[in-house]
Amino acid sequence: MKQGQFEQLYQPLWQVIELQIIELEKPEGKLKGEELASFASRYRRLCHFHALAKDRHYSSHLVDKLGDLVVRGHQQLYRRKQPFMQQFTSFIVAGFPRLVREQQSYIWWATALLYIPGLLMFLAILWQPDLVYTISPPEQVSQYESMYDPQNRVLGSARDSETNVQMFGFYISNNIGVSFRTFASGILFGVGSIFFLVFNGLLMGAVAGHLTNAGFTETFFTFVVGHGSFELTAIAISGAAGLKLGYSLLAPGNLTRKESLKRASKIAIQLVYGVIVMLVIAAFIEAFWSSNNILDPWQKYLVGGFLWAIVIGYLVFSGRGLRGETATPATKDESGSARG
Structure with missing residues (x-):
């Protein structure tokens, strides 16, 4: 897959993640339970996209941008862990x-x-x-x-x-x-x-x-x-x-x-x-x-x-329509190779 196609297909996802990171980085910024759960799911896929971009030797601008989001997302994800019961309930329900x-x-x-x-x-x-x-x-x-x-x-x-x-x-x-x-x-x-x-x-x-x-x-x-x-x-x-x-x-x-x-x-x-x-x-x-x-x-x-x-x-x-469920082709590609 060419870089242009890759960006066109997946850029909306990492733009949403970037907005969530910006919100979390604010001193008063908070995400609700479902939003925080969806952030964790999207963050895992962001890491996958970053790995693909490096593996395919896309431009350093794109790789660095995704890498920056990965680092910032990691800091927020592990600084704002959900309580166990909230994580458990979210997992069972959705x-x-x-x-x-x-x-x-x-x-x-x-x-x-x-x-x-x-x-x-x-x-x-x-x-x-x-x-x-x-x-x-x-x-x-x-x-x-x-x-x-x-x-x-x-x-x-x-x-x-x-x-x-x-x-x-x-x-x-x-x-x-x-x-x-x-x-x-x-x-x-x-x-x-x-x-x-x-x-x-x-x-x-x-x-x-x-x-x-x-x-x-x-x-x-x-x-x-x-x-x-x-x-x-x-x-x-x-x-x-x-x-x-x-x-x-x-x-x-x-x-x-x-x-x-x-x-x-x-x-x-x-x-x-x-x-x-x-x-x-x-x-x-x-x-x-x-x-x-x-x-x-x-x-x-x-x-x-x-x-x-x-x-x-x-x-x-159960779980359909919640923000954590978004369908994109790359989610199920576990071999690390591109589908597209």
Whole structure:
């Protein structure tokens, strides 16, 4: 890309950053929470543009101007850090769903690797019930049957409050363990993440298919429909983060594999932060709501559908229109090469 095209395309962004820096440099200058969060996002992209300008040997005037803004921005960014809770809230409300949308290609691949094998296994077990034993040993299958047997159903709360708290902790530990393995194994060029996504999908489909054959559909599906929206989506996002790590090693572009992995891991770790929050919510629902049998099945399905709508709506729409979300082609170019 020629310098003229580069400036025409990206100059509006660094002009906005310059105005924000000037405002922050004033003794009384203040930016509100959302403005400060957008400044941090834009500053990272400014650093990227500065690196590109140097790498492409653009004029010293442009390189020095961008370098000056980088230095001044750095001083203001680290002098005026947001309080932790403000940063956390901003990330959950806007930053995380925006990041999911930016990485949607990985999200779709991970979702397909989780759900398609699960659906195929579900249909296969409906046709050939004994296939369940290729996924789970007989004793574990018996445990599933005992857990969801309608004869063992208790009206109202299935457990006392102390047990619910204990199960809440167990679900958090178990779900985070599954998600972390799915994410971290992506370092094996993505193969590990693919394996865990497919395996969890097959296990999910096998259990659902077997319990359907056993006639335990009401107890099983009314239990999982509530927390499944948060838990399954979180596992898919964990897998997407792992796939991103793997792809950074397989296709580093103009970077070394080490540098490519370093850049990809910064984004992947942020995805995992959001996943942890989703898994805590899923564990809370599973411990205190899913096991409660006081409502009719249609009521639990209605609530479950509502929770799925919340998760999908949050990831699709939350954070749109805020100042931190601006679309420019260079944002997703992690290899350091130009797109244009």
